[in-house]
Amino acid sequence: MVDPGGVVCRHELTDQERELFTPLVPRAKTGRPRVEDRRVINGMVYKIRTGISWRDLPERYGPWKTVYTRFRRYALDGLFTRALQQMQARADAAGDIDWLVQIDSTIVRAHQHAAATGRKRGTLRQDEPDDHVFGRSRGGLTTKIHLACDGQGRPLAVMLTAGQRHDGVCARPLLERIRVPRSGRGRPRCRPDHVVADTAYASRGFRAYLRKRGISHTIPEKRDQQRHRRNRGRDGGRPPRFDPDIYRRRNTVERCFNQLKNSDGIATRYDKTATSYEAAVCLASFLLWARSV
Structure with a gap:
């Protein structure tokens, strides 16, 4: 959104971000003229970056119900996920993706407004x-x-779970969400060159899964695992390979979380449904990618 003086307002799309995102927005072929796409999308970005209520959106973005309805429609349609994948495909075509992939998780507190979600039977979508x-x-x-x-430090895949869910259980489905489309023909790229993770992912099952897919990894061994292996003597086998120099790069995923949480709507969950909150995280991730291209 641009003010009367021609200056881009804070917490809104830059011209470059708008040029990358607007072509992905579906356009209605019939019906009455609708609020300009750029105004509505700027309203979505403003809401996520500031964390305010939908009802408190400034009037310059049009009716708040219009902004919310369109955001919810795009979220259910998977538009923000596709936009994120398009940015990844563009970077991959230019050889700009570093496939040394780091995985981790972060806890987000839910606001009391988000917790007041109705749970009537038959009212939820199947997904x-x-x-x-x-x-x-x-x-x-x-x-x-x-x-x-x-x-x-740019997001490749995002997955939401309840706060008490263990990281190791979610490692495999998280990696399987990496799908970077090719610019031409061919299947999406799904396999990293290398995975870096902390001890929460140090299970034997996850290591076996990575070896089966031909993915090298740097994951430190837990102390109890080291002790158990030593107690078994020769039968314990060799310790897993560990490169401390590569492991020092694991802070990249922490910096990525910090950038995402610069948006108040991500640092605290205000959305009542998982679909809307995941869409907000994907939109924030898209903006991270847009800054780097």
């Missing part, structure tokens, strides 16, 4: 979890964001 990926712990209701990012 919406019954618990809306809310987990209950001592800190209250939480959601966990599982993230796989490339070597430059």
Whole structure:
């Protein structure tokens, strides 16, 4: 959105970001004229970056119901996920993706407004979890964001679970969400060159899964695993290969989380449904990619 003085307002799309995102927005062929796409998308971005209520959107973005309805429609249609994949495909075609992939997770507290979600039978979509990926712990209701990012700290795959879900259980489905489309013919690229993770992912099953797919990895061994292997003597086998220099790069995924959480709507969950919150994370991820191209 541009103010009367011709200056781009804060928390809105830049011209470059708009040129990358607007072509992906579906256009209605019939019906009455609708609010300009750029105004509505700027309203979505403003809401996610500031974390305000939909009802409190500034009037310059048009009716708040219009912005919310269109955001919800795009979320259910998977538009933000496709936009993220298009950015990844563009970078991959230019050879700009570092396939040394880091995986990790972060806990996000849910706001009390997000927790007030109706759970009537028959009212949820088939792809919406019954618990809306809310987990209950001592800190209250939480959601966990599982993230796989490339070597430059840009999201490749996003997955949401309840806050108490263990990272190791989600490692395999998270990696299977990496699907970078090819610019021409061919299947999407799904296999990293190397995976870096912390001890939460140090299970034998996950290591076996990576070896089966031909993916090298750098994951430190837990102390109890080391002790158990030593106690078995020769039968314990060799310790897994570990490169400390590569492991130092694991902070890249932490920096990626920090950039995503610069948006207040990501750092605290205000969305009542998992579909809407995941769409918000994908839109924030798209903006990270747009800054790097």
